[in-house]
Amino acid sequence: MSPDDPSLQTYQIYIPLELFRTYRTTYVQELNLTVNEALQKNQALSGAASKFFSRDNAIPKGLDIDRTESTRKIMNKLFMRCIEQVRAEPKKYIKERPFIDRLFNRPPIDDLKKERPVLFKDKWYSFSNFFLMGMDWDFVMLDSCILSFVIQVSLYDVELDIKLLLGLLVAYITDQGLFFIRNWRGRRNLARHTLVDDKFLF
Amino acid sequence: MIFFFVSTLVMYAIAGVQYGVRYAVKKWYPLPTEEFTDLCSVTNISVMIFDDSYGGYYIHGRSPYGYTEISSENLLKSL
Numbered sequence A: 001m002s003p004d005d006p007s008l009q010t011y012q013i014y015i016p017l018e019l020f021r022t023y024r025t026t027y028v029q030e031l032n033l034t035v036n037e038a039l040q041k042n043q044a045l046s047g048a049a050s051k052f053f054s055r056d057n058a059i060p061k062g063l064d065i066d067r068t069e070s071t072r073k074i075m076n077k078l079f080m081r082c083i084e085q086v087r088a089e090p091k092k093y094i095k096e097r098p099f100i101d102r103l104f105n106r107p108p109i110d111d112l113k114k115e116r117p118v119l120f121k122d123k124w125y126s127f128s129n130f131f132l133m134g135m136d137w138d139f140v141m142l143d144s145c146i147l148s149f150v151i152q153v154s155l156y157d158v159e160l161d162i163k164l165l166l167g168l169l170v171a172y173i174t175d176q177g178l179f180f181i182r183n184w185r186g187r188r189n190l191a192r193h194t195l196v197d198d199k200f201l202f
Numbered sequence B: 001m002i003f004f005f006v007s008t009l010v011m012y013a014i015a016g017v018q019y020g021v022r023y024a025v026k027k028w029y030p031l032p033t034e035e036f037t038d039l040c041s042v043t044n045i046s047v048m049i050f051d052d053s054y055g056g057y058y059i060h061g062r063s064p065y066g067y068t069e070i071s072s073e074n075l076l077k078s079l
Helices: A017-041 A048-052 A065-088 A099-104 A109-113 A126-131 A136-154 A163-194 B002-024 B032-043 B072-078
Strands: A010-014 A118-121 B047-050 B055-059
Touching (some): A010 A126, A017 A065, A126 B032, A136 B002
Antiparallel strands (some): A010 A118, A010 B055, B047 B055
């Protein structure tokens, strides 16, 4: 899409505010309504804790997705028109994101006020943050904290010779537990937002 | 305090090396994110992910040939 980087496929996108508002007020609202109706029909569990540990399908049974089909098609066309607009004049709409904006995650206010889409090149696949894949350094910091904590606590036990190994073991077990929760909850979350049954996720 | 600093430094160094190695071998063992974008290309599907109130991410999944059904040879070439 970008003439100076034809193989680049990933971008950060800011769409015109009006289009985004239409998306929120028509499609998302209608979709939420349909999902909530299906949930109420199924008499879903109401407590937050029971919902968290629920083993039911992420997508409620009997969801009448066809109801949202016409709105979905309209929104799809509007988004496609927006992308075609960028493809027609890539130099105008595809930009390099300024360092300060990237640092503070500041949206391109000027372009948004003019109601035009903006795409920033995303060579480092930052969309993976959305799938909770960009938390590697947070996990390293957590491991380091756990390791230090276990060693500090075990300093009182003079006879314990495996302080470092114990710390590593506790950090490893904690990591594995968090990976499991992330994987399990992530699949359900993805299924709920994409309305694809989690059996099809691999 | 010094122990925390040293252990954190060592763990970050190990993680940095792991990252470096992973990126060095990504030509032969692609990253899951790259595989996902390739999958989007092969299936000719573009993806928009909104994560805040102004925008999000866009994966341009247009197949280089404009359609999904092509020969394996051409598919391999385009990837």
